[in-house]
Amino acid sequence: xxxxxxxxxxxxxxxxxxxxxxxxxxxxxxxxxxxxxxxxxxxxxxxxxxxxxxxxxxxxxxxxxxxxxxxxxxxxxxxxxxxxxxxxxxxxxxxxxxxxxxxxxxxxxxxxxxxxxxxxxxxxxxxxx
Amino acid sequence: xxxxxxxxxxxxxxxxxxxxxxxxxxxxxxxxxxxxxxxxxxxxxxxxxxxxxxxxxxxxxxxxxxxxxxxxxxxxxxxxxxxxxxxxxxxxxxxxxxxxxxxxxxxxxxxxxxxxxxxxxxxxxxxxxxxxxxxxxxxxxxxxxxxxxxxxx
Numbered sequence: 001x002x003x004x005x006x007x008x009x010x011x012x013x014x015x016x017x018x019x020x021x022x023x024x025x026x027x028x029x030x031x032x033x034x035x036x037x038x039x040x041x042x043x044x045x046x047x048x049x050x051x052x053x054x055x056x057x058x059x060x061x062x063x064x065x066x067x068x069x070x071x072x073x074x075x076x077x078x079x080x081x082x083x084x085x086x087x088x089x090x091x092x093x094x095x096x097x098x099x100x101x102x103x104x105x106x107x108x109x110x111x112x113x114x115x116x117x118x119x120x121x122x123x124x125x126x127x128x129x
Numbered sequence: 130x131x132x133x134x135x136x137x138x139x140x141x142x143x144x145x146x147x148x149x150x151x152x153x154x155x156x157x158x159x160x161x162x163x164x165x166x167x168x169x170x171x172x173x174x175x176x177x178x179x180x181x182x183x184x185x186x187x188x189x190x191x192x193x194x195x196x197x198x199x200x201x202x203x204x205x206x207x208x209x210x211x212x213x214x215x216x217x218x219x220x221x222x223x224x225x226x227x228x229x230x231x232x233x234x235x236x237x238x239x240x241x242x243x244x245x246x247x248x249x250x251x252x253x254x255x256x257x258x259x260x261x262x263x264x265x266x267x268x269x270x271x272x273x274x275x276x277x278x279x280x281x282x
Contacts, residue, residue, distance in 0.1 A: 054264065054266060
């Protein structure tokens, strides 16, 4: 399944988060920074004569941290390096193409001395389920 | 009144006869393989030539029908070069004068309406490779030129 294979790859390729890669939401009280993977859209896999064609998925990866910007941008850049332009086998999923749609979008929240850092990147996968 | 209409979106199949001898065997004596990964298939059109004329000062024209117009069948498929039928279709286009075969189209309706005809592949056009596009299956458009009558059952 794409989500599971994607999380496994990010755990391997993003040392900045030390294995803290979560699907949909990060657990309460987790150390930071973390990556949160959210599948925002996708196509229903189509078949021709019973044979599956490529499926498509849009995934957002949020690099989340606090206070210091450096570790969060490092995690976001590592995630992009691991995925943008990737083609090949990712766990049990064959990925025909993966591309990042743009530079990380900064959704940081700053309130006086409290800072919540969030950088969001959109990735588009074409894969064989 | 029964509701026997059917979908034009999926379920139709194209079968290619395996024999290429001259003359071709009868349809019932040939062996057929399904064309895999068929995307679209357009059944051959039927059109009769028409001519109009008037006798002297007739108000209304008269007409006479002629023979059938050319029958060309168009389709496309997702290419898989590991499929023997796809490689055979490509090879047919390299035969000078075309390679005639028996062909069948089976409709997705309840009774499996079937068109049987002789034809040769007259076009095989693969999509261009475009690095600016999102990844997608590589498709080829093809045409079959019908030779002779089409039997429907």
